[in-house]
Amino acid sequence: MNNNEDKTLEEMTRDEKTHDERTLGETLRSQGISRRSFLKFCAATASMMAMSPAMIPKIARALEQARRPSVIWLSFQECTGCTESLTRSHAATIENLIFNTISLDYHHTLQAASGTAAEAAREAAMKENFGKYLLIVDGSIPLDNPGYSTIAGISNVDMLMETAAGAAAIIAVGTCASYGGIPHANPNPTGAVSVTDIIKDKPIINVPGCPPIPVVITGVLTQFLTFGSLPELDDIGRPMAFYGKSIHDRCYRRPFYDKGLFAETFDDEGAKKGWCLYKLGCKGPTTYNACATTKWNNGTSFPIESGHPCLGCSEPDFWDGGGFYKSISMPTENITKTVIYTAAGAAAAGVAIGAINRSRKNKAVASHSKTGIDDLSK
């Protein structure tokens, strides 16, 4: 057996394959990723997705064999923050490479083509991979007037319906696509809705966050590539592996919360000592996301670590929670006014009712007749 000959043969076959036919393993290797770091990635993914270590070789094998899936990415009413989050990692991570390995056939921010050529690419990808491609959506869809947001003259809702028809599954990236997000915030001027509000007959995975954590996307993609299946979701469509625990459950400031030690302002002693940010409006207790464990900026930290309360960005209507610096136990609306008006109104009503009671009493007294000896003898 001549190993060298084998290898050359393997390489030769690989080179003959067109780019699209290559498996993920081959692509990764051609990009200089060692087997060791690839396995490391698989292990990290398994642990992140709460799978047993026994799954690691399985993941590795399946991933290596996987073909690059065709992905169509539609951006509707969004700020491009989600795309930024996914593409602006500071170092080339493997997660990133997995992301690069998919065949991103349409993404109007990232693709070189524009106008008719771009639309043609989308249509071609849809036709070629009908029933098999992944559809990623970021941004909400305006329903009030289709003209509020269009791409190449096609309204968002039409494009979504058309593209969703042939999708194997849809990933709604970011809070806007998942739950309507900022465009949906009160008073929702465009009538913005989420993907789930429109598409009812396809598996939809919500990956909310403003923006969402990049590894959550690659985690979901990995699972899809490995097992051809979709992750287990919670009741609002989020992968349990990432959104199963609240920020508060995993927050390192939790002992301070339990002891009742809170920062009152952003620069008091409590803030300096790293006490709990509940009083500064932290939404950690009602927010389900992976920030506290996966962290941001290549695992540097997460907002609470830099002294800012959680905004609750991965939850529906996080923008309408009465203000980012209002704690959960406070009413969302201005209640003081309500109290004053009601008290004034009620006091007036009380006086009126009191007056009526009084006049009733006086009348009763006036019409009261005494029982005399004559009545008794009747």
Next chain:
Amino acid sequence: MSEIEFLSWVRGPGFQIATIIFIAGVFIRIAEILLLGRKANLAEAKGSEMSSGLRTVLTRSVPDKATFQRSAYTFTAGYIFHLGLFVTIFFYAPHILMFKDVIGISWPSLPSPVVDAFTVVSIIALLVILAHRMSNTVLRFLTTGEDYLVWLVTFLPFITGYIAFHRMWLTSPTLIAMHILSVELLIIVLPFTKLMHSFTFVLSRWYGGAISGYRGVKS
């Protein structure tokens, strides 16, 4: 309705509705009582109404020996849960934040585990009270549907608060929302039931004391 929507509703419109009913109910009822008026007392005053009235508002908080001995059970358990109510409502940090938002003032809180302990003791006291009420023949005879309703709406905030604090069974937004909802129920029911005593006790105690004060006797 997602759980966050549920939470937003109880913190927003739900809280508004409950507050309006609560404030309106309490104000109208107190205004009614005050405006009932009293017949002019033609007898000569032998002492001050005001000081005796105010003193009685405080002194009636301590039961006299005989009354206490007659129903030690009710008194002890009743005391415990009233104290528990006071501590949990007014000294738990998140609650103080709510007061601060509504009335603009705040005060120091107790550590959460201390409030938690008060909650547990209060829950036990409330259960003891219910058991006693249901097992004592005379008490059961005197108990009306309203009494059970009043017990329930007082018990719910305690138990939902305890569960929410310890995050048992359900997820946090739902638990917190259920707790807030239970409090909204309590304050809606309050002005129209005997729970109104949380305000009128001052009036009735004062009145009792004032009568004695006028007559120059000890209340």
